[in-house]
Amino acid sequence: MRGFPLVAPLAIAFAVLLADSAAAQQPAMDRVEVTGSRIRKAMIEGQAPLHTLTRRDIERSGLSSVGDVLQQLTSSGSALNTRFNRSGNFGFPADSGGVGAGATTVDLRHLGCKRVLVLVDGVRWVAEASASGVSSCSDLNTLPLAIIERIDVLEDGASSIYGSDAVAGVINIITRRDIGGGRMALHAGSYEQGDGELAVAEASYGWMQGPLSVFGSVSHVDQNAVFSRDRELSAVPVPGTGVAFGSTATPDGRFLLRDPSTGALRDLTRGTGSAQVGPGLVPGIVPFSDALRYNFAVENLALTPSERDSVFLQGRLEIGERTSAYLRTLLNRRRSAQRAAPEPIFLGATAGTGNPLADQIVIPASHPFNPFGFDLDSRGDNPSLLLLARRPVEGGPREFRQEVDTAYLAFGLEGSFEGALSPWYWDVNLAGSRNRAEQLNTGSYNLRRINRALGPSADCAADPACVPLDLFGGEGSITPEMLAYIQPLVRDRSANDLQLFSANLSGDLLELWAGPLALATGVERRELDGYYEPDPITVAGDYNGVPSLPTRGDYAVNEAYVEANLPVFASAASQLDLSAALRYSDYTLADGRSTGRAGFRWQFGDNLLFRGTFAEGFRAPSIGELFGAASRFDAFLVDPCLAQPGGAPAMSDCAAFGVPAGAIQLDQQIGVLTGGNPGLDPEHSESSSLGLVYSPRFAQGRAWSQALDIELTGYRHRIDDAIQALDPQTQLDLCVEGGPGSPFCDSIMRAPAGTISFFGNRLQNFGRVETSGLDLHIDWLWPETRFGQGRLRWANSYVFHYREFDGNGLRQPRREGLVVNDSAIPEWTSVLQADWRRGDVELLWTARYIDAMEESCGRAIDTPACPDPLRGVNRLGSTTLHDLQLGWYAPWFDGARVAIGANNLFDRDPPACLSCSLNGYEASTYDLPGRFYYVRAEFSF
Template sequence: MSKLRRNRLTAAVHLTLLLALPTMAAAQDAPKEENTLDTISVTGSRIKQTNAVTAQPVYVMDRAKIEETGVASVGELLQQLTASGKALNAKFNSSGNFGYPADGGGIGAGSAQVDLRNLGSQRVLVLVDGIRWVNESSASGVSGSADLNTIPLAIVERVEVLEDGASAIYGSDAIAGVVNIITRKNFQGAEVHTYYGQYSRGGDTKEASFTFGTGGDRWTAVFGASYYDQERISSAEWDQSSFPVPGGGLDFGSSGTPQGRFRFCDPAIAAGPGSCSSAATYYNITLNPGTTTPIFVPGNPNGGTYNQFDSADRFNFAPFNLLLTPSERKSLFASINIDLSDNTRLHVKTLFNNRQSANQAAPEPIFVGPGAGTGGIADTISIPANHPFNPFGIALDANSNFLFIGRRPLEVGPRIFEQNVDTWYFNVGLDGLLDIGGRSYGWDANYVHTRNSATQRFTNGYNIAHIRTALGDPAVCAATPGCTPLDLFGGQGRPFTRAMIDWIVTDQRDASTQELDIFSANVTGDLFAIGDRTAGFASGIEHRRYKGDFDPDPLRQTGESQDSFAAPISASYDVTEVYGEFNFPVMATLDLTAALRFSDYSTFGSATTGKAGFRWQPIEDLVVRGTYSQGFRAPNLGELYGLTQFGATLVDPCGPTNQVVVDTTNGISAGLEAACVAAGVPNNFEQANTQITTFTGGNPDLDPEESDSWTIGAVYSPGWAEDKSWSRKLDFELGYYRHKIEGAIQANDLQGLLDTCYNAQNGTGPACAPFTRISSGDLRPPNNFLANLGQIETDGVDIKVNWLSPEWGFGNLSASLQSTFVNDYEAVDAAGNVSSRAVGVEVGDSAIPEWQSNLQLGWQRGGLGFTLSTRYISSVEESCAGVEGLPGCDGVATNKLGATTYHDVQFAWKNAFTMEGLKLSLGANNVFGKEAPICLGCSLNGYDAGTYDLPGAFWYVSADYRF
């Protein structure tokens, strides 16, 4: 049920495609026969295929199709697939400022991943030439997903996407599908490629590559070097970042303001010592703009230089963010094949890729006091009455009268997270043909070592232990070398001095590494004859060793970083697998396939997975096919051993941001009012900080995920549309898919649990277990660790149509359509709580549109070509809970994010200016500058960066010269 089978199949694909079978290679290189169906591929099977359409659905993008998209990276290419869901890309600007997700994989800052069927990138297997690729690290954890930015587009010959579960073929991770990236091999001559593009708001993108191929009678070699540079775009370039604040207007801006927010109680004003037990007696004030000398009037929140804090005082952090993160990548690639004999070949492949990228966030706010909700040092900080900058004349005691101070010192500068990632890949092996008993068998043996190593430098972060000293007893600070009392009270009118900044600011450096070693051996060929056909097989053995290390900065490990806590990881495991795959032609028109894989893991034991399928061709023009697959995903190192914090943004059912005030006159149900009162929530309560720090991470007792996948479909290539006056070729493909995952590895949906706790369980049920509150009513940091909690089910339909015209006087026309309809998606935890993520819903910065469609129309005459591509995303809706009254949520329960259509165009000129081998291209993606629909509940930039394009158009030019 695991990775062994997958890698085994991978190696088999590598053998059949690249090395062992000359007849197979010749068949792939030769033009397809006019009367065959038009989707031939071996991805998904190790057995040599002679049919144009196999039992499993595979979508193929050759180099010509890739060039027509106008994209410059593998990640961008795959994220435009209609079967693709939300995945990391350069539009995601989050880094340590949000903390780390529960899976221990880290933020993945700067990486690009692929998600299929909305099941998560960790459930998609990425292969290169049929061999498993190393997972990314990105210096923030040990991930279970591959970074596509480690694979330069310049080396790609084609991409094959298996739209089916394939654990029995490829092993673990292949639940949602498989992406197999085929590199350039039989390349003769040299090619120089240059590319320049720019968004309407900036973000210049430059790419250049050089590819050289040569060979002799018994050897071939390909060398490639590439460079990619994408510049940043500030969020301030988009009007949406100005007002209202993305994520729900000013109500969702930060309470960490430059003027400071102060929540405390004066025991004297509150009628004597011990009277600060009620949050109603607490001040909630901020400095007036322009204040240079704070003046506090006891008992009057609007007196002196202060005013009662409200939504208008919140800070708009958006202009400090990035719409597009910068990324610079350099890569070297080499591949050589040497015929050692007529039947044996040596193959060697190497790659080095370096990525330097960055994220940026608004200057880091300082939150101190129990209401900071970090679960660490900041929550325990008190400020004495004799602190030189304390204007209130009383001690602020974290154990009695002090809730929190939030202050964002703009003078420190924005938070910068800079990643430096190196990827090394080395593959050496033998492959060939072996004749036994009059039959020919292909075989291969491989050793692979690959390593992804990353460092991240975080600048303008704080040492919270130094902040504690600078806010504490002045005598202790004076006795501490370097300490300068911190002015947390003066606002922007009295900014931090250089000495203050130098004492609290510190660079933080994190590092992580993942290594993968693979030993494999495979054999494939014919078993026996069945009539005039033969039964085929593939089998093999594979051993893999995974090693991962995460070394967060010492301040993170001790909790002294104002940023998120993180614990180190250093772990490894290995797996040994054997597999067998069979193809039986039981009738002239019917083939049956079966596969079985046994995996033995050092972490949890053994598992077995199977797969069965059929291919039925009742008439020459029609193929009906189907598969059933058992899926398997072993928990990765981050999921097993990670321990971190995550800043979950929660809407408290007892807070006014949800129009819920504990007062029946405001329309609150009696049950909810009683539940909130019983929890100690006061009237007019407002959660101090909606970004609730959550302790989360891995679980060494996790079991593997298990899944069942079904596909059924048909491919129809009608003879009545072949070689006609109006059509040279016409293909239709229709496929249904269904995936069901049991024991899905995940953390609880905290928002769902919080809502269930108060709205359905009166604040006392099982869903309330993670939540407790401090005396003010504010939530304490909950724990939310990974478990085999979930069941996920999804199903839908894929539609593909391809048409080619005959040679007409004005040229050739073509049309291609790929469309995916998602019928259902439901995730349920062990307690029966249904996730809010569903078809047609925008939640958690991601959406599952009901329909996604891509249409390509092409014209070609001689060396001239034109392509018009249209990408359609159907509408989705988001809940208005917490953002009521804003545009789109005024008096309605949901905000509609309308259907979005992007149009891409490209002009291409081959042998331009009569120079043979020169190709020039000019194009624009999102040519009409369609902007993404505004998402009121999305974080950072106010739109869903995993579903929609960057706001504005992108134009580009490219030149390729082959000689």
């Protein structure tokens, strides 16, 4: 990475200072760092909705990933985690960011992880790669819990303070420093079913001597897998439907042919008996039925394994009286895996792969394993081979294994100097970071070799390694020699690099009638580059799985900002401050952009605060969004032009599209071609918040209350020119509704059999996204009595509305109270925590509430699993999960604590989801089914 050579000389210089400095230790500089402002003054606190998770909060969650902790916030939306068993088996999103296999990300306000900025000690963190694309989201599994002192969550737009991406909010992870002594922690847990075992070991040590302080940490996390077959919800493709929505590609094969002697369609499979095809009976071939579909769910994972090792080191050195230097470095390695059912092979005119090696194949009558006695030809307007679907279980399941390395090195100088009114504080920072990933995919197939092994004998004989392939003989007919020819090892690579320089200055500029005018200003330069390199057989178009092409790009941005805080009125009873910020960003790939922010803070005494903000924001297109080449993902779509497998007729007459009467949709999984767009413009946003913080005096120092804080915040976000692709089901429905001349049909093509043969769905500046809501937080501390002391914290988030519109003003399906495309937006989420401690014993109870939602029954609409077929919706009832932890502080060993706990104490299953792609529930919103027990022990020395 280019950034590391720039950081290295300063790091070496810092190391020399560590060894040789003899300067006297100075007291800590009098400053307050506030996430959401560059002005370092205590009076700035409370200007924006900011919530802090302390180290104690994290340790008592029973979780092993900072991402999992953040996903339990009431303001958090759907985001990746290890419950998503997704890799190359589903394909690639339109933004070319990859599927993020094994990563854990964070979403705020349901606006997506790419609109949340992740900082570490106020400096941007690198985006993840995961060997499947070039993402613009940060993987929080790259940051071990052992290094974290606290997490600040700013739930407000802050582009004028931090630049691009801070549209929905900012996550600022503050690392530990200035700690003396050591600490060890061991954490182990398992689901009640005996799977998903978790083991965590952490060790850290801090040392302070004179002007020097050093903190180091090592950690190891090992999370084992849970198989989908071991949970009732995920044991079949759609809950409550058995194998009705299993795959049409079975171990015995499915063969949809047009009989050359009669022109009739024959739907066949391998079995005991014979069927009439062509001139006579074909032994061992029988009619296919939906009862024979393949249950792919049992091979999937409900929880993916993840192993993480991390080393962190931070040193700080006081240089003279007013200057200090720091060096911070982190190395993190993640090894993760996903598993899917054996990869299906789809060939024929209706295969819909978009690859001529599959869609235009010819298996001659002379092929040694062709049992039908005529050429199986998928070409032309009257093909004899419509579909050959075979699940080669002989080759084993697909397994995707990632090794992801994250390296971070930062150096900085901080200091102060006396100004006319008060000290001015300055800092200079230089950081380089890299996220590099490799993925090994086993269990996939080489489509070109499949084509050759099924073709004319002369073509196969021309390749000395070729072995004719038997896809017609039923389970067991594919020999090890056949597998050796068609089954490769697939290796993919990707990386994201970030190098950054920033300098900031903050202080009181001049004295005004109500107090000093505080100012902060600074500059920043960022250089980003990334790439995705799929395996050469994928690039060549030979991969039987989901195709993709390479992505590579880079850009840089220079920025400058200024922020001011103006006291307007001050008296003994109240104080009113106004704030403003302006940032200018100059990108190498786009015109310069300016964003502004304004706010007020009105304090009444020490118990009432009113505040409000209005912020402009923007998000520049990412490397993947700009430079991502064509790739594919497989969407579950209901084609209105085709009859459904359960017998439901076509919803529309599509003769104008050339769809034959009675055509059937054999497979609801349709390949959608996606990709980046170099013509994209940045997104623009407007964010506003208005709220109050009230600490009533009548609840302070009473027999029933020591302190009570009530925080109420209303918010609103609007994003224009939002970068995303049209919802594929919406695009298909609008195409059918508008007829062949509809602009929504421009990138949808059909085969002669009526099935979709090509579906294009590339990125665009989409239209707009709007959302608004309300947060209510209550913190009630009870007075200490002989029975102990308690605390009650209650966090609530209400979504008033969420809307998405495309460029034509048409509303998209995502909205509040709805689950769509594996993403949920509950109208109300709530977390209630009760904390009690007496002496050395403490008890923590947490209740997490998720409001009821609805989803479209989709492909399950004509089954008993859909409770409301008239409306075509399924209701996901409200869910409350309870967590309990009992902790004990050992009186004979200072700093030692042992805790036992259970998450999902009452073993509440998530509501069944009929439209979700995997495992029968919405994994970004609900916990994995099952009660999870754990024990944690930690001690200091």
